[in-house]
Amino acid sequence: MQGKLLLVACLLVAGLVAVAQVPKVGGEMVIGFGTDPESLDPNKITSAPAGMVLTHIAETLLFMTEDLQIAPLLVETWTVSVDGLTVMLYLRKGVFFHDGTPFNAEAVKVNLERFRKATYAFLLFPRVQTIDVVDEYTIRFNLDKPFAPLIPHLTHNFVAIVSPKQIAELPEGRDIMEPIGTGPFKFDKWVRGDYVRIVRNDNYWGQKPYLDSVVFKVVPSDATRLVLLETGQIHAMMRVPPLDAPRVAATRGLQVVQVPSVRTIYIAFNYQKPPFTDVRVRQAINYAVDKEAIVKEILGGVGGVSDAPIMPLIYGYSPQKPYPYDPEMAKKLLAEAGFPRGFKCTLYHPTGRYMKDAAIAEAVQAYLAEVGIQAELITMEWAAYLAFLRKPVNEATFDMFMLGWGCVTLDADYGLFPLFHTSEWAPVGSNRSFYSNPVVDNLLDQARVETNPATRLAIYADLIRVLWEDAGWLFLHYEAQINAQRTVAKGLIHHPREYILAHRAWLDQ
Amino acid sequence: MIQYAVRRLLLAIPTLFGVTILVFGMLRMLPGDPAQAMAGVHATQEYVAQVRRQLGLDQPLHIQYGRFMAGLLRGDLGISIRTGLPVSREVWSRLIPTLELTGVSLALATLVGIGVGVVSAVKPYSIFDYVSMTAALIGLSAPVFWLGLMLMLLFSVQLRWLPAAGRGGLANLVLPSVTLAASSVALIARFTRSTMLEVMRQDYVNTARAKGLPQGTVILRHALRNALIPIVTIIGLRFGALLSGAVLTETVFAWPGVGRLIVDSISARDYPVVQGAVLLLALAFVGINLVVDLLYGLVNPRIQYD
Numbered sequence: 001m002q003g004k005l006l007l008v009a010c011l012l013v014a015g016l017v018a019v020a021q022v023p024k025v026g027g028e029m030v031i032g033f034g035t036d037p038e039s040l041d042p043n044k045i046t047s048a049p050a051g052m053v054l055t056h057i058a059e060t061l062l063f064m065t066e067d068l069q070i071a072p073l074l075v076e077t078w079t080v081s082v083d084g085l086t087v088m089l090y091l092r093k094g095v096f097f098h099d100g101t102p103f104n105a106e107a108v109k110v111n112l113e114r115f116r117k118a119t120y121a122f123l124l125f126p127r128v129q130t131i132d133v134v135d136e137y138t139i140r141f142n143l144d145k146p147f148a149p150l151i152p153h154l155t156h157n158f159v160a161i162v163s164p165k166q167i168a169e170l171p172e173g174r175d176i177m178e179p180i181g182t183g184p185f186k187f188d189k190w191v192r193g194d195y196v197r198i199v200r201n202d203n204y205w206g207q208k209p210y211l212d213s214v215v216f217k218v219v220p221s222d223a224t225r226l227v228l229l230e231t232g233q234i235h236a237m238m239r240v241p242p243l244d245a246p247r248v249a250a251t252r253g254l255q256v257v258q259v260p261s262v263r264t265i266y267i268a269f270n271y272q273k274p275p276f277t278d279v280r281v282r283q284a285i286n287y288a289v290d291k292e293a294i295v296k297e298i299l300g301g302v303g304g305v306s307d308a309p310i311m312p313l314i315y316g317y318s319p320q321k322p323y324p325y326d327p328e329m330a331k332k333l334l335a336e337a338g339f340p341r342g343f344k345c346t347l348y349h350p351t352g353r354y355m356k357d358a359a360i361a362e363a364v365q366a367y368l369a370e371v372g373i374q375a376e377l378i379t380m381e382w383a384a385y386l387a388f389l390r391k392p393v394n395e396a397t398f399d400m401f402m403l404g405w406g407c408v409t410l411d412a413d414y415g416l417f418p419l420f421h422t423s424e425w426a427p428v429g430s431n432r433s434f435y436s437n438p439v440v441d442n443l444l445d446q447a448r449v450e451t452n453p454a455t456r457l458a459i460y461a462d463l464i465r466v467l468w469e470d471a472g473w474l475f476l477h478y479e480a481q482i483n484a485q486r487t488v489a490k491g492l493i494h495h496p497r498e499y500i501l502a503h504r505a506w507l508d509q
Numbered sequence: 510m511i512q513y514a515v516r517r518l519l520l521a522i523p524t525l526f527g528v529t530i531l532v533f534g535m536l537r538m539l540p541g542d543p544a545q546a547m548a549g550v551h552a553t554q555e556y557v558a559q560v561r562r563q564l565g566l567d568q569p570l571h572i573q574y575g576r577f578m579a580g581l582l583r584g585d586l587g588i589s590i591r592t593g594l595p596v597s598r599e600v601w602s603r604l605i606p607t608l609e610l611t612g613v614s615l616a617l618a619t620l621v622g623i624g625v626g627v628v629s630a631v632k633p634y635s636i637f638d639y640v641s642m643t644a645a646l647i648g649l650s651a652p653v654f655w656l657g658l659m660l661m662l663l664f665s666v667q668l669r670w671l672p673a674a675g676r677g678g679l680a681n682l683v684l685p686s687v688t689l690a691a692s693s694v695a696l697i698a699r700f701t702r703s704t705m706l707e708v709m710r711q712d713y714v715n716t717a718r719a720k721g722l723p724q725g726t727v728i729l730r731h732a733l734r735n736a737l738i739p740i741v742t743i744i745g746l747r748f749g750a751l752l753s754g755a756v757l758t759e760t761v762f763a764w765p766g767v768g769r770l771i772v773d774s775i776s777a778r779d780y781p782v783v784q785g786a787v788l789l790l791a792l793a794f795v796g797i798n799l800v801v802d803l804l805y806g807l808v809n810p811r812i813q814y815d
Contacts, residue, residue: 036773038591046549175593192592192602193765194676219674219763221654227661227673228763383541383778390545390554403550418551427554 021490023210027507029489030215031500032225032234036193041176042111042160043118048498049238051157053196053216055499057098058160058181061089061108062151066495068313068410070152074103074161074182084146084451089154091137095205097163098186105133110164112139124153124409146449148456149411152315156409184209184503193218210491210506229254229484235507236485236492236500242300242355245482256484258302259494263406264311264415265354267347267364267474268433270399275343282471284333286323289367293325295477298356298363303480308464309416311478313496316412316447316460320468322475330371342372345399348388351379354404355479361402364474375400389432393425396434403432404479408497412460417444420472433473439466510806514799521795528791529581529784533574536780542566543590543778564590577784586788587781591774596785600767604789606676607766610758611751613686618693618751619744623733625694626701631728633706641698648695653754657688657761674762685762689755693747700743704736711735737808745801749794 037050042058045051063073075089095103112131127147132140141150153159163180170176178187184206185198199213217234219225222241226248228234240248240256249256269276269285276282291305304311307319334342347368349361358379365375380388389401407415418424421444424431443463450456468475483494488508493501544561545552552560561567565576580587586596625645629638648656664684665673672681708714709732717731756768767786774782805812 038777039593041593044593046547046551173593177592177594191765192599193769194606194763217675217763218765220760220769221763223654223658224661224674224761224763227658227666228675231665231669231673233673233675381541381776383543383546383776384539385541386545386550387540387542390542390557405550408551418553424553429553430551 021508023491023504023506024508025210025506026212027509028213028215029211029236029492029502029505029507030217030234031502032217032219032228032237033500034218034220034222034225034239036218037196039175039177040179040187040190040196042158042162042179043115044175045157049216051497052499052501053198054157054160054179054181055183055501056185056198056214056503057183057187058162058179059183060157060160061154064152064155064410064497066493066501068315068496070155074108075154078151080151080451082451084148084449085143087141087143087150088134089139089141091139092205093137095182096203097165097182098180098201099163099165101163101165101180103161103182104136105139106136107164108139108161109133110167111161112159114167115159118158124156124158125150146451148448148450149409149413152411153409185214188213207504209503211502214502214505226484229486232486235489236483238481238483238498238500240482240484242302242482245300245302245484248484253487254484255487256482257494258480258482259498260311260313260496261303261406261479261481261498262311262314262408262410262496263354263404263479264306264309265357265360265402265404265476265479266306266309267400267402267476268435269473270396270433271436271472272393272434273396273399275337275339276399278337279470280333280337281339282474283323284330284337284371285368285373285474286471287326287333288330288371288373289364289474289476290325291322291476294360294363298359299477299479302355302482303477305477306475309419309467309473309475310407310412310464314407314410314412314415316415316457316464318457318461318464320464323471327367327371334371334373339372342374344374344376346378346397347375347400347402348378348380348385348398349402350382350385353382353385354402357402360476390427392427393434396426396432400474401432402476405430413444413448416460416463416467417448420444420467435472437466437470437472440470440472510803514803517799517802521792521799524795525788525791528788529578530574532784532787533577533780536775536778536783537570539775539778541778543780546776546778547590577781581788586785589774589782590779591777591782596781599782600770600786600789603765603767603770604786606764607752607755607759607768608793610682610685610689610764610766611748611755613682614690614693614751615744615748617686618690618697618747621690622694622697623701623740625698627705627728627733629698629702630705630709633702638702642702645695645698648691649699651691653688653691653757654761656691657684657758660684660688674764676764685758685764688761689751689758692754693751696747697740697743701736701740704739705732708732708736734808738805741801741804741808745797748797752790752793 033049035049037053039045040054059073061075063071065071074092076092077090079088109131127143127145128141129144130142134140166180184201184204186201188197188199190196195215195217197215200209225237229237245256248254269282295303295305305322307322308317310317349357351358361377365377368375418430420435420440422436422441425434426432443459447456447459485492490508491505495501544557544566548557548560589596589599625641629641632638661673664671671683714732717727755766756772759766759769771783771786
């Protein structure tokens with residue numbers, strides 16, 4: 001709830017400012033962020049920076065608003081049949097790509113067929129068998145089984161629509177580097193490692209942007225980004241270090257914006273390896289760690305204590321009572337489980353990947369030591385870590401590991417199914433802790449095919465309660481991010497997908 | 510001399526060949542998997558395997574190396590795993606900013622370093638000597654990210670004289686090149702000072718003085734010229750240090766150089782880009798060493814190339 005309130009608060013601020021003044025047309029806004037996009041091909045992008053840039057250029061069929069509601073974009077309305085097997089999409093008329101190609105059902109089909117051959121299709125459209133063009137502005141999805149998250153998945157940048165002409169002319173095996181979409185801005189220039197520049201699309205079908213152009217500038221160092229913001233070389237920036245936030249907020253001409261992130265940070269147990277096969281041990285570990293203190297002291301209050309395996313803004317979220325910090329209870333449970341004097345184990349964690357990840361691992365180690373569990377910390381560089389955590393159960397050597405999961409589709413299915421379903425055990429999927437629970441599997445399967453939203457939410461509520469009581473993870477926290485901007489930058493949207501959107505932004509100078 | 514240069518260039522070929530084997534081998538010895546790194550935390554095994562096949566990483570190592578070398582002989586450095594762009598284009602666009610930065614830094618370090626060193630040597634134990642040698646010690650020890658940020662705070666945030674970071678016009682070059690040059694200025698200055706002090710004690714300097722030559726001529730024509738050989742060597746070595754040390758400066762100043770490209774590519778296990786970039790840097794290093802060796806002849810005509 002904390003996240004929601006913060007979000008509402010910052011939206012209110014943005015809204016009030018926007019209402020109070022008449023926007024000025026023109027100018028170039030510069031947004032600083034940490035890493036260069038790896039690609040601008042909708043089918044290839046994996047990072048938030050790439051998604052942020054692409055969102056301005058190539059639009060998706062549906063749009064996830066900053067308060068995480070699904071809104072029409074290139075699709076105006078949609079219907080899902082009662083049996084959940086047919087999905088009809090009714091497209092917006094009178095839309096053109098930046099190269100003049102008309103947007104229609106054929107264009108959507110070309111994009112979706114290309115996407116289905118791409119690598120992430122399994123993730124977003126697992127049940128879609130065929131895609132038909134019904135008429136010039138109607139598309140039909142035919143599914144073999146219902147797949148409830150399909151509609152939210154259409155908001156994902158992977159399925160941003162680019163000009164079919166560009167796809168046809170793309171040489172075999174090459175990626176789209178200069179996307180031609182239908183968005184409010186057109187691609188202009190990409191200097192690798194330096195910046196991406198986009199310019200206003202004067203033929204945009206919707207409300208045209210105020211800005212002439214937007215530059216997304218790559219500034220890897222957090223400290224340098226702050227300096228650039230202070231000197232006015234950039235107008236807005238991603239990721240202010242939490243400790244700097246109060247100082248930035250106190251600086252004239254600058255303001256900070258806290259945005260919830262959809263990423264949950266957790267420590268998983270090797271569910272198949274004693275002593276973690278014992279629910280009392282898993283619960284004991286949850287009681288032993290003071291999550292409140294971690295969020296408050298280490299994260300500087302940026303984020304929130306997990307009260308579910310997914311964060312509050314995800315569809316399907318159902319709050320539980322966090323395990324209180326209770327070392328005595330932890331010791332009691334450990335004794336009941338046959339470990340009155342604790343035990344030794346390993347705790348693997350990344351460093352520099354998530355906010356304060358190594359410091360949090362150290363804190364957990366210290367808390368565990370207080371109840372007699374001697375956790376040996378082992379850190380790995382990210383690429384090595386990913387490979388390490390992709391071993392099958394008989395080769396996995398860890399006892400516990402720390403990881404984060406961004407539920408980017410904003411639907412509980414994606415936040416739970418890959419992490420807890422038995423069919424998703426590593427190395428096949430992302431269930432790296434070899435969690436396996438027939439009740440959980442059953443509920444996950446049901447939620448996927450349930451077409452009644454109320455029933456589906458009830459299934460997730462049951463499921464999350466089971467996972468919570470089973471102490472499937474050491475539940476830690478969900479992250480938030482602090483962005484900052486100059487006060488002359490108006491109308492920017494700081495989106496939970498870790499985007500700053502300049503669609504309706506303008507410069508008051 | 511031309512014959513010498515050609516022979517040196519030919520000798521560079523086995524060196525570069527060795528570089529390819531070292532880089533190729535060391536990258537593969539790293540734990541971690543490029544397919545997994547590219548696919549990310551959310552990917553399934555099936556997807557990772559598909560990526561691995563696409564990249565040819567399911568082939569045995571000697572085949573992968575053979576392919577890499579075959580491409581190299583055709584002047585093809587391969588395709589970046591992360592971006593799908595040709596490596597040559599990727600590396601080239603990032604090499605230019607780095608060469609720009611290191612070139613200016615080296616020039617700055619040479620001019621200031623030798624200048625300060627000479628003055629310190631001519632007036633040893635003077636105020637100038639103490640101040641400049643203390644400053645050199647600080648310059649040598651200050652970490653680049655600290656120095657860079659301090660310069661930014663002073664010249665961009667407080668005084669508003671210079672842009673804080675980013676590549677652009679000449680003004681953008683000032684802070685990063687000063688930051689990058691700092692340790693080299695210090696080193697060259699201290700080195701020049703000690704070499705000069707030694708040379709100034711030589712008999713021929715006394716002879717020149719005794720002949721009644723003006724002080725400037727004695728210092729520049731007789732002393733400095735003879736002190737230059739070791740100084741030129743140090744400057745040549747500094748170029749390598751600047752190239753490899755540029756990555757911190759590039760990160761602090763948001764400079765889109767090749768150092769950052771290499772670090773990002775190692776994190777992503779983007780083998781082709783790392784191989785290509787290291788190879789080109791090795792080439793630049795070999796080239797600079799050759800230039801230094803040829804400069805010896807210009808500085809001291811007694812050195813013959815045969």
